[in-house]
Amino acid sequence: MLIKKPDRIDPSEMTPKSLWLRRRDFIKSAAAGAGLAAAGGLLSLGMPRRAAALEKIPNPVPSGLSTKEPPTSLEDITSYNNFYELGTDKEDPKRNAGLLKPRPWSLVVDGECESPGEIGIEEVLGGFTQEERIYRLRCVEAWAMVIPWVGFPLGDLLKRFKPNSNAKYVAFQTLDDPQQLPGQRRAVLDWPYREGLRLDEAMHPLTILATGLYGEVLPNQNGAPLRLVVPWKYGFKSIKSIVRISFVSNEPPTAWNQSQPDEYGFYANVNPEVDHPRWSQKTHRMIGDGLFARRRETLMFNGYGDQVAGLYSGMDLRRFF
Amino acid sequence: MQLPRLTVERVLRVGKPLVFLLCLVPVLVLVWQVMANRLGPNPVETVVHFTGIWTLRLLLVTLAVTPLRRLTGLGWLLRFRRMLGLFAFFYAVLHFTAYLVLDRALMWQEIVRDLTERPYIMVGFAALVLLVPLAVTSTRGWVRRLGRRWQQLHRAVYLIAILGVLHFLWLVKADIREPLIYGGVLAGLLAFRLPWGRWLQRVRDAGPSAAAQSR
Numbered sequence: 001m002l003i004k005k006p007d008r009i010d011p012s013e014m015t016p017k018s019l020w021l022r023r024r025d026f027i028k029s030a031a032a033g034a035g036l037a038a039a040g041g042l043l044s045l046g047m048p049r050r051a052a053a054l055e056k057i058p059n060p061v062p063s064g065l066s067t068k069e070p071p072t073s074l075e076d077i078t079s080y081n082n083f084y085e086l087g088t089d090k091e092d093p094k095r096n097a098g099l100l101k102p103r104p105w106s107l108v109v110d111g112e113c114e115s116p117g118e119i120g121i122e123e124v125l126g127g128f129t130q131e132e133r134i135y136r137l138r139c140v141e142a143w144a145m146v147i148p149w150v151g152f153p154l155g156d157l158l159k160r161f162k163p164n165s166n167a168k169y170v171a172f173q174t175l176d177d178p179q180q181l182p183g184q185r186r187a188v189l190d191w192p193y194r195e196g197l198r199l200d201e202a203m204h205p206l207t208i209l210a211t212g213l214y215g216e217v218l219p220n221q222n223g224a225p226l227r228l229v230v231p232w233k234y235g236f237k238s239i240k241s242i243v244r245i246s247f248v249s250n251e252p253p254t255a256w257n258q259s260q261p262d263e264y265g266f267y268a269n270v271n272p273e274v275d276h277p278r279w280s281q282k283t284h285r286m287i288g289d290g291l292f293a294r295r296r297e298t299l300m301f302n303g304y305g306d307q308v309a310g311l312y313s314g315m316d317l318r319r320f321f
Numbered sequence: 322m323q324l325p326r327l328t329v330e331r332v333l334r335v336g337k338p339l340v341f342l343l344c345l346v347p348v349l350v351l352v353w354q355v356m357a358n359r360l361g362p363n364p365v366e367t368v369v370h371f372t373g374i375w376t377l378r379l380l381l382v383t384l385a386v387t388p389l390r391r392l393t394g395l396g397w398l399l400r401f402r403r404m405l406g407l408f409a410f411f412y413a414v415l416h417f418t419a420y421l422v423l424d425r426a427l428m429w430q431e432i433v434r435d436l437t438e439r440p441y442i443m444v445g446f447a448a449l450v451l452l453v454p455l456a457v458t459s460t461r462g463w464v465r466r467l468g469r470r471w472q473q474l475h476r477a478v479y480l481i482a483i484l485g486v487l488h489f490l491w492l493v494k495a496d497i498r499e500p501l502i503y504g505g506v507l508a509g510l511l512a513f514r515l516p517w518g519r520w521l522q523r524v525r526d527a528g529p530s531a532a533a534q535s536r
Contacts, residue, residue, distance in 0.1 A: 080362035088496035091361070141494070143363060188496050259495060278439060278491065280431065291355065291364040294426045 054216040057130050060150045065206060066134035067303075072145040072288050074214050080287060081221045082139065083240055084188055085174065085181035092183075093221035100180045100241065102217075102224035111171070111246035114162035121225045125211055128152035132215075133208055135231035137238070138270045138302045142284045142295075149229055150212035155203040158245070163199065167247035170202040171195075172228060172239045181241075189255045195228065195239035196252035196266065198311075206231055206307055209242075232304040234268045265321040269312070270302035274321045329397045340401055344408040347375045348415065365423045372416035373445075377489065379409035380482045381506055388513040394526075403459050406478070410456040413449050441491035448484035451477050479514075482507050 079094045086093035086100065103121065110116040119127075134148045158170065176192035178184040184191040201207060210229045211218060218224040223240025230237050236256050246252075256264035263277055272282045283295035301308050312320075351371055354360050360367040383405040390398040425432050435442045455475055457463070464471050486507055490500040 076362040084496070090363075143366075186496075278441060280434070282431075285363065285365060287362045291360065291368070291423060295424075 056216050057150045057212045060130045060132040063131045063133050069146045071148045076287050077147055078219045085183040087183055097220035100220040105225050108244045109161045111248050112164050112167040113247045128156055136302050137235050140234040140236055143287055144284045145287045148214055149210040151208040151210035153205055154207045154209050163247045166249045168199055169248050169252055170197050171246045171248050171252035172242050173244040175241045175243045189259050193255045195237055196254050232301040232308045237268050267320050272298040274318055333400055368419045369424055372412050372419055376409055376412040376416050377485050377503055383409055384510045410452050413452055417449055441488055444484045445488035448481045451481050
């Protein structure tokens with residue numbers, strides 16, 4: 001008797017779990033959308049154009065690692081960005097955000113590991129439990145925000161590719177495409193943007209890959225579709241729009257460190273005792289505090305010292321700034 | 322070409338209030354932005370940068386008066402120079418006040434450290450300090466009293482503008498395009514004051530008169 005085996009279904013053919021879970025929302029929003037589109041045709045005349053609503057990330061799990069501080073407004077988080085690939089002024093990335101195409105997107109993981117490979121963004125969204133992580137973000141320029149990220153521990157992803165014993169560091173790379181990232185046409189930095197972490201920093205539970213913020217997928221200007229978030233380090237470590245993660249055995253080159261090694265270190269831990277050569281790091285301005293607010297005290301490791309200070313015991317943090 | 326005296330007076334009577342109002346436009350825009358809460362996510366930075374950039378712009382406009390007068394031969398242009406220079410000083414004072422009060426909240430220890438340790442703040446502050454005697458001696462009485470030395474003193478504005486551009490350049494992290502544009506304009510305005518700038522003027526002066534003679 002001939003028993004027909006079912007055809008093997010390629011994983012890429014499957015509907016990602018995240019989408020499947022939202023199938024009702026999708027149908028509803030499609031129906032609502034049709035009605036709205038009809039009405040909108042009339043209403044939109046003379047109305048300010050709004051950015052299209054971003055896809056929701058369903059039910060991110062709250063995390064005990066989140067801060068209780070009130071988050072910065074979505075408006076501020078999405079209109080005051082350092083993403084030089086989309087322009088060097090703070091308001092440029094929002095204006096140029098439409099050029100970046102975060103779908104389809106895939107991430108290559110390679111280097112010193114047993115099972116290098118590629119993973120699509122849908123698989124990332126569906127395959128890892130998405131958590132809400134409300135973190136402080138401290139920029140090296142002495143301003144800060146509180147951001148309700150959605151994401152998952154970087155370590156969970158790294159483990160899937162089974163780093164071998166030569167893997168001591170993790171190197172990250174942003175998309176290299178001047179069509180989508182026009183800032184790369186000028187050599188302000190050595191493109192593509194690169195960042196790196198020591199393996200233990202990368203595996204630390206606070207370190208996440210962010211896929212969204214405020215419950216929706218990442219806006220392009222915030223580094224869609226996948227960015228690193230390391231809350232105890234200055235913001236420039238949190239590389240955006242990642243296409244490659246490599247396990248390496250030596251400290252990898254990083255963009256700002258290459259550009260100005262005396263101003264931006266590889267570690268870049270938030271440290272009020274070590275000034276930037278051109279300005280103090282003792283205090284910062286919290287975005288949203290307003291015109292007449294005082295600066296706030298900057299805390300060692302951006303206030304995450306209890307969790308991360310152990311990573312650096314015995315290290316001279318003035319030398320390894 | 323020199324306008325007849327009466328017409329010059331008329332130009333100044335309309336032009337002076339007009340230029341005065343034009344110079345006030347940036348600060349009025351700023352006041353409106355404060356009232357309307359439209360200073361963006363980092364309002365302190367916006368105010369400090371806005372007043373700083375207008376200081377630099379007005380310094381450059383002031384420095385453009387002499388070259389413009391030489392190129393056009395319009396002597397009355399010189400009569401706007403004091404007002405423009407004083408407005409540059411006005412924006413510099415606003416800039417410094419915004420830094421002291423809004424950015425540093427009058428925390429003197431930090432301010433003293435900034436003024437003694439941070440090169441970009443040091444050059445900016447030096448430029449402001451140097452502007453003070455120029456503003457003080459800008460009156461007709463001081464021009465008369467100082468005579469020749471007045472011009473020598475007021476040549477400090479070249480140094481002030483260079484310090485202003487350096488202040489901007491040293492503040493920027495990586496994209497130095499904008500400070501370089503200001504530096505380029507300043508270099509052009511200063512180069513005009515070198516001997517070959519005068520040569521250019523002589524060529525211009527010689528042009529029409531030579532043509533007139535040959536007729």
